[in-house]
Amino acid sequence: MAVILCNLLGAAFLLPLGLALGSFFELAADRLPRHESLLWPPSHCRICGHRLEVGDLIPVLSYLELHGRCRYCDTPIDRGIPRREALSGLAVALPWGIGGCDHPVGALLVGAGLLLAGWAYRGWRLSRNNIRNA
């Protein structure tokens, strides 16, 4: 019983970390191909340019709260963004939830591996599409 609780608590702790990492990788996948800084300008809407507030930046939850649209100009937000953020959260949290307290190093390595493999695949797909469209 204690191991199950430990696994669940660990997964609950790692889920927001994975969501945040997914949100950061989403930013990097958007900005790096455009040769833009990861730090400046702060997060903003690509269409209206309005700077996003803290409440607009919570992975997955902000998308759900805003019904998938920019709070300021009502432009639809790509549905893939919250999906990739959620998958990142699950990639980090699920291995721990399955057996992290028995095998903590293995669970963290599997979680990090899934996260990095998923985003490497995303980067590969984006670069392949850019080559095709060039």
Ligand SMILES: [Zn+2]
């Ligand atoms: Zn906007």
